[in-house]
Amino acid sequence: MPYVVTEDCINCKHMDCIEVCPVDCFYEGENMIVIHPDECIDCGVCEPECPEEAIIPDTNENAEKWLEINRDYAEKWPVITVKGEAPADASTWSGKPNKFAEHFSEKPGQGS
């Protein structure tokens, strides 16, 4: 019963979640972070850290699509264990709809 990251992260990517995770199961894309659902131990400590409320438990009715996306890209992107800088324009992307369809990047991030 892992937690997953939704499209609310895209282009906001504050990364406050990264440093609280006890098992380092966040993976970094160019403009989004995902959780590896097979590594997440369901502790829940990252959920309140996200200012965009982008992290949800997979029991949430909207989680199914994001569970697949998190698993898929966690296998492709590098692990991130140290919080980096949020994009300079992060606040302008807060709460925008359809970010996955219109703005998601499959490119990996730097990792750390």
Ligand code: SF4
């Ligand atoms: Fe890491 Fe816990 Fe968040 Fe899972 S719920 S990603 S283990 S901090």
